[in-house]
Amino acid sequence: MSAIVTITFNPALDKSTSIAELIPDKKLKCTRPVCEPGGGGINVARAIKKLGGEAIAVYPAGGEAGENITRLLTEETVSTLAIPIKNHTRENLVIADQTHQKQYLFDMPGPSVSKQELEQCLNAIAGIHDVAFMVVSGSLPPGVPPHVFETISSIARTKNAKLIVDTSGDALKDAIKAGVYLIKPNLTELALLAGKDKLNSASIGHAATEMIAYGKCEVIVVSLGGLGAILVTKDLEMSLTPPALATKSTVGAGDSMLAGIVLGLMKNTSLADAVRYGVACGSAATLRPGTELCTKKDADDLYSKIVIKNIREYHVS
Numbered sequence: 001m002s003a004i005v006t007i008t009f010n011p012a013l014d015k016s017t018s019i020a021e022l023i024p025d026k027k028l029k030c031t032r033p034v035c036e037p038g039g040g041g042i043n044v045a046r047a048i049k050k051l052g053g054e055a056i057a058v059y060p061a062g063g064e065a066g067e068n069i070t071r072l073l074t075e076e077t078v079s080t081l082a083i084p085i086k087n088h089t090r091e092n093l094v095i096a097d098q099t100h101q102k103q104y105l106f107d108m109p110g111p112s113v114s115k116q117e118l119e120q121c122l123n124a125i126a127g128i129h130d131v132a133f134m135v136v137s138g139s140l141p142p143g144v145p146p147h148v149f150e151t152i153s154s155i156a157r158t159k160n161a162k163l164i165v166d167t168s169g170d171a172l173k174d175a176i177k178a179g180v181y182l183i184k185p186n187l188t189e190l191a192l193l194a195g196k197d198k199l200n201s202a203s204i205g206h207a208a209t210e211m212i213a214y215g216k217c218e219v220i221v222v223s224l225g226g227l228g229a230i231l232v233t234k235d236l237e238m239s240l241t242p243p244a245l246a247t248k249s250t251v252g253a254g255d256s257m258l259a260g261i262v263l264g265l266m267k268n269t270s271l272a273d274a275v276r277y278g279v280a281c282g283s284a285a286t287l288r289p290g291t292e293l294c295t296k297k298d299a300d301d302l303y304s305k306i307v308i309k310n311i312r313e314y315h316v317s
């Protein structure tokens with residue numbers, strides 16, 4: 001079977017702990033930390049596994065945190081292709097304040113990746129056979145310039161693989177310039193891409209449609225948190241809305257959503273149904289506490305409850 005490859009240029013070992021209350025200038029007693037492998041693409045690969053699929057996670061890894069990421073992914077039976085780097089992989093901190101039921105996410109800077117190490121990453125990706133989807137998700141660390149997407153896009157084309165990108169700022173701009181199949185910006189990321197301060201619900205479709213007509217991107221899925229998503233292609237625009245949910249934590253919702261979309265596409269369902277599954281998976285992740293990703297059961301239960309509405313449809317004869 002063809003493979004799904006996820007690429008995470010800036011992985012992290014996510015350390016979660018909880019404290020009674022976040023108070024300055026005080027020694028705060030933490031519970032024993034729980035470590036999880038993290039970073040966009042790594043989380044997408046983990047969510048795909050939880051949903052019953054398979055993906056190969058490609059990422060640079062350095063030092064003990066890098067080794068721990070590979071060990072933890074292997075324990076979750078996620079296939080890994082780690083490229084050794086000299087600098088140490090970052091460790092992020094997630095702190096839950098029990099008194100206020102709030103979560104604080106401390107996102108550390110990633111280690112610098114050398115030119116040679118980046119080339120090794122790209123060669124490793126180019127060396128994977130029979131790839132159906134390449135998913136690049138997360139930020140770029142120092143040493144990985146936004147124009148890396150020129151090479152990634154050209155590798156995807158050579159492989160006849162569909163490139164899916166979930167990132168922001170210049171990296172997302174360069175990805176579209178180079179050519180992608182699908183992007184999944186949230187509202188802030190889409191506004192930045194469109195060069196607007198803010199977008200309202202009426203202008204989302206317009207901004208996405210312009211981007212599709214202009215650039216080299218076929219599908220835009222704009223994620224809207226609790227409001228679900230808007231799917232835009234040159235032929236259609238539709239909204240996909242989840243029911244109101246008692247959410248526990250929205251961390252990992254975007255990654256779970258992407259996992260659902262790719263798995264849906266892999267199963268050759270229609271684009272709308274793949275995005276519907278993505279919305280179900282994203283919403284399923286919000287039912288779980290902390291950094292937990294979606295479960296297959298929650299996603300499958302939610303799938304039929306996602307309401308789809310056509311906003312625009314072109315019938316090409």
Ligand SMILES: Nc1ncnc2c1ncn2[C@@H]1O[C@H](COP(=O)(O)OP(=O)(O)OP(=O)(O)O)[C@@H](O)[C@H]1O
Nearest residue numbers: 186223224225226228252253254255257279282283
């Ligand atoms: N409060 C919520 N209630 C129900 N579903 C939600 C909620 N927040 C997020 N989701 C689901 O998760 C999907 C992705 O969420 P969101 O738009 O917040 O992505 P994101 O900003 O990329 O998230 P992330 O912070 O994980 O990168 C949404 O389309 C929706 O399906």
Ligand SMILES: [Mg+2]
Nearest residue numbers: 166186254255
């Ligand atoms: Mg996101």
